[in-house]
Amino acid sequence: MTDLLRKSILDAADTVVVKIGTRSLTAPNGALDEAQVVSVADQVAAVVESGRRVVLVSSGAVGAGIARLGLTSRPTDLAQLQAVAAVGQSHMMEAYNRTLEVHGLHAAQVLLTAADLNHRRRYLNIRNTLASLFEWGAVPIINENDTVRTYELRQTFGDNDRLAALVTNLIRAPLLVLLTDVEGLYDGDPASESSRVIPTVERIDDATMSFAGGTAANAGLRLSTGGMGSKLEAARIATEAGEHVVLANGRRPGVLMDLLAGEPVGTLFLAEGESVSSRKRWIGWTVQPAGTLTLDAGAVRAVVSGGSSLLAVGVKRLTGDFKLGDIVALSDESGVEVARGLTNYSADDLRMIAGQPSESFAGILGRCPYSEVIHRNNLVLIGKARTGC
Numbered sequence: 001m002t003d004l005l006r007k008s009i010l011d012a013a014d015t016v017v018v019k020i021g022t023r024s025l026t027a028p029n030g031a032l033d034e035a036q037v038v039s040v041a042d043q044v045a046a047v048v049e050s051g052r053r054v055v056l057v058s059s060g061a062v063g064a065g066i067a068r069l070g071l072t073s074r075p076t077d078l079a080q081l082q083a084v085a086a087v088g089q090s091h092m093m094e095a096y097n098r099t100l101e102v103h104g105l106h107a108a109q110v111l112l113t114a115a116d117l118n119h120r121r122r123y124l125n126i127r128n129t130l131a132s133l134f135e136w137g138a139v140p141i142i143n144e145n146d147t148v149r150t151y152e153l154r155q156t157f158g159d160n161d162r163l164a165a166l167v168t169n170l171i172r173a174p175l176l177v178l179l180t181d182v183e184g185l186y187d188g189d190p191a192s193e194s195s196r197v198i199p200t201v202e203r204i205d206d207a208t209m210s211f212a213g214g215t216a217a218n219a220g221l222r223l224s225t226g227g228m229g230s231k232l233e234a235a236r237i238a239t240e241a242g243e244h245v246v247l248a249n250g251r252r253p254g255v256l257m258d259l260l261a262g263e264p265v266g267t268l269f270l271a272e273g274e275s276v277s278s279r280k281r282w283i284g285w286t287v288q289p290a291g292t293l294t295l296d297a298g299a300v301r302a303v304v305s306g307g308s309s310l311l312a313v314g315v316k317r318l319t320g321d322f323k324l325g326d327i328v329a330l331s332d333e334s335g336v337e338v339a340r341g342l343t344n345y346s347a348d349d350l351r352m353i354a355g356q357p358s359e360s361f362a363g364i365l366g367r368c369p370y371s372e373v374i375h376r377n378n379l380v381l382i383g384k385a386r387t388g389c
């Protein structure tokens with residue numbers, strides 16, 4: 001990729017979602033690194049003053065709370081952890097507010113879970129709130145709502161990396177910046193001298209995913225949660241929907257302005273093809289599917305290469321207890337997910353018509369409201385089926 005192309009991509013980013021991880025905001029002993037919060041807030045203010053809109057997704061509440069409460073280790077009890085986060089969150093917001101105020105900007109606290117985005121009404125409410133905040137020149141500062149988090153919720157909906165990608169897709173921001181404690185995506189162990197930062201990733205494929213060294217290197221206080229795998233998953237969600245992503249070091253002085261100026265900072269993940277419509281982003285990457293339909297090879301071909309709707313005749317089996325209008329995942333027979341879509345039939349009905357031609361529905365169900373199980377307009381290819389690799 002030429003420097004000019006990189007510069008033109010970053011120049012065009014009028015709205016930027018910046019996610020900063022725990023590792024870039026806390027000292028090794030877990031305390032909130034206030035100088036670092038000031039640096040991030042100053043940089044965000046500079047980006048806003050340059051005419052771009054910024055949403056900040058900030059981790060760090062648990063780390064800030066541990067220090068604030070004088071704890072020497074991270075609690076393992078979930079309720080205590082959530083209480084620690086509640087203390088730390090307000091401390092962290094105070095620190096952001098103090099710096100943004102100097103620049104005449106307001107910090108707006110937005111606590112969300114990815115599960116909130118599952119509900120279409122809530123999803124739209126969040127979008128409207130963020131739009132109003134932009135109108136008032138406020139900087140939304142989002143963190144996962146730790147108070148309502150459960151282990152299961154975290155397992156299903158992920159962490160702040162994923163939340164940042166979903167927010168990017170929600171507001172159609174052309175750029176997501178993931179700030180962490182390494183220079184970018186390395187082609188091996190970042191601690192090894194022979195590893196190099198990959199400047200540009202054109203397509204997130206198996207080789208790219210293989211560079212992620214497990215989950216977060218959760219040494220010591222275990223404050224961060226995601227690890228490189230969750231950053232790559234976030235990058236996949238945003239790039240498949242048509243937005244660019246940069247992964248860079250949050251402690252590099254002036255990192256935001258430098259990377260927005262097109263300087264060779266971090267790893268740039270290029271958007272995959274055309275920008276996807278808002279509704280299809282919600283169907284394809286936001287909602288947690290309520291079930292899975294396994295398709296035979298012909299149905300996979302029709303859906304993936306043929307641009308067709310999904311017919312019941314190609315559905316081999318299904319799992320989940322979904323209703324008409326729910327989002328379901330479509331997998332091939334080896335279990336690889338190829339698409340997601342909004343189903344016209346409940347699981348109970350579909351169990352009766354799976355494998356059958358549409359003409360037989362009336363005889364089986366006593367009605368035939370739709371000849372397709374999922375209409376093409378309500379179907380989104382994802383993963384390898386979308387990227388072709």
Ligand SMILES: Nc1ncnc2c1ncn2[C@@H]1O[C@H](COP(=O)(O)OP(=O)(O)O)[C@@H](O)[C@H]1O
Nearest residue numbers: 021022023180186211212213216224226227228
């Ligand atoms: N190929 C890789 N390139 C860069 N970092 C990697 C790679 N594989 C694993 N990592 C690890 O991912 C870590 C960042 O993820 P994480 O701990 O979740 O940070 P954060 O708190 O910023 O979200 C790095 O500190 C690094 O050790």
Ligand SMILES: N[C@@H](CCC(=O)OP(=O)(O)O)C(=O)O
Nearest residue numbers: 022060061062160224225226
């Ligand atoms: N909500 C938690 C952060 C969770 C999280 O995703 O952390 P990280 O992997 O460092 O981005 C907190 O504020 O401490």
